[in-house]
Amino acid sequence: MVEIKCPYCGYSKQVPREKIPANAKWAVCPKCRQRFELFQDVFFEQVDGGSGTHGSGxxxxxxxxxxxxxxxxxxxxQTFKAVLFSPEKMFKTLTYNGGMKEPLAFGLLTGSIGSMFGFFWQLILMSLGVMAFSAPFIGHLGMWFILVLMVVFVPIIVLIGIYIYSAILHVLLLIVRGxxxxxxxxxxxxxxxxxxQVLGIVPFLGGWIAGIWQLIVQIIGLKEIHETSYLRVIVAxxxxxxxxxxxxxxxxIPLVVHLIQGIHVPSGTWS
Structure with a gap:
C-alpha cells in the first residue's frame, strides 16, 4: 500500500500500488477537488502495516x-535530490528486482560526468604547472586530444568499475550476511x-567531497535495500x-625482527 497526500488540504488515502496506472500523472483530491501532480514528490509514502519490514511488493x-x-x-x-538528501527514503522504497539496465544507465551517465570534470580540473592544474603530469608523454599531447580521449575512455572505465565494485562489495556483504x-x-x-560524483563539477575539492558523500550514501542505501543493520554494512x-x-x-614485523637480529654490538663496548 502507498499513501497519496493532497498538497493543498492535506487529505490522504491509502491505495494499493498496483491500482495506480503506470502512465498516471495527475490526481484530483476528493475533498478539496484540487488537481495536483501525482508524482510531485520523489516517492509515495510507504505503508507497511507497522511490521517494519518492506518486501519487494x-x-x-x-x-x-x-x-x-x-x-x-x-x-x-528528483533522483539527484533523493540520492543526495534523502538516501534513507530513496532506498527504503526502491525495488530491488526492477532490472539492472535503468540503474546502470543512470550510474554510467552521472558517474562519467563527475569523473570527466574531475580529470578536467586536474588537467587545468597540470597546464598551470601546479601539478606534474603522471606520465611524461601526456605533457606532449594537446589539450583537445586529451579531452577527446577522456570522453571516449572515461565511460568505459566507469562501466567496468561499477560492475567490479558492485561484485566485490556484494561478496563482502555476503561474508557478514548482509x-x-x-x-x-x-x-x-x-x-x-x-x-x-556530479559534485566533481566543483573545482578541485568536489572529488573529495563526492567520495565521502558517496560512501555515506552507499552505507545508508545498502542498509535500507538489504533490510540489514548498519553494523553489518560498516563491517563489510x-x-x-x-x-x-x-x-x-x-x-x-618479520622485517623489523630480522633487522634487530642483524644488529651486532661491537665487542668491548660494554664493560
Missing part, C-alpha cells in the same frame, strides 16, 4: 525509471550513488581495510 521504481511519466529532466532532478536481497540490490545502490566496508593492515603487519 511494497517497493517501487526510482524517479529515473519513471522518465516516461515525469520527463527526463524532472526525473533526473546481502539478503541479492546482487541486484547491491548493484542498484552502487549505480544510483554515482549521482554524488572495513574488511578490506583490516586485510590490508594485516598484510602490512605480516610484512613489516
Amino acid at each position: 511494497d517497493r517501487g521504481s526510482s524517479p529515473w525509471e519513471m522518465r516516461d511519466q515525469l520527463g527526463f529532466w524532472r526525473a533526473m532532478g 546481502a539478503g536481497n541479492g546482487f541486484e540490490a547491491t548493484f542498484r545502490v552502487v549505480c544510483y550513488s554515482q549521482a554524488v 566496508f572495513l574488511i578490506p581495510v583490516v586485510f590490508v593492515v594485516l598484510v602490512i603487519l605480516a610484512v613489516i
Whole structure:
C-alpha cells in the first residue's frame, strides 16, 4: 500500500500500488477537488502495516525509471535530490528486482560526468604547472586530444568499475550476511550513488567531497535495500581495510625482527 497526500488540504488515502496506472500523472483530491501532480514528490509514502519490514511488493521504481511519466529532466532532478538528501527514503522504497539496465544507465551517465570534470580540473592544474603530469608523454599531447580521449575512455572505465565494485562489495556483504536481497540490490545502490560524483563539477575539492558523500550514501542505501543493520554494512566496508593492515603487519614485523637480529654490538663496548 502507498499513501497519496493532497498538497493543498492535506487529505490522504491509502491505495494499493498496483491500482495506480503506470502512465498516471495527475490526481484530483476528493475533498478539496484540487488537481495536483501525482508524482510531485520523489516517492509515495510507504505503508507497511507497522511490521517494519518492506518486501519487494511494497517497493517501487526510482524517479529515473519513471522518465516516461515525469520527463527526463524532472526525473533526473528528483533522483539527484533523493540520492543526495534523502538516501534513507530513496532506498527504503526502491525495488530491488526492477532490472539492472535503468540503474546502470543512470550510474554510467552521472558517474562519467563527475569523473570527466574531475580529470578536467586536474588537467587545468597540470597546464598551470601546479601539478606534474603522471606520465611524461601526456605533457606532449594537446589539450583537445586529451579531452577527446577522456570522453571516449572515461565511460568505459566507469562501466567496468561499477560492475567490479558492485561484485566485490556484494561478496563482502555476503561474508557478514548482509546481502539478503541479492546482487541486484547491491548493484542498484552502487549505480544510483554515482549521482554524488556530479559534485566533481566543483573545482578541485568536489572529488573529495563526492567520495565521502558517496560512501555515506552507499552505507545508508545498502542498509535500507538489504533490510540489514548498519553494523553489518560498516563491517563489510572495513574488511578490506583490516586485510590490508594485516598484510602490512605480516610484512613489516618479520622485517623489523630480522633487522634487530642483524644488529651486532661491537665487542668491548660494554664493560
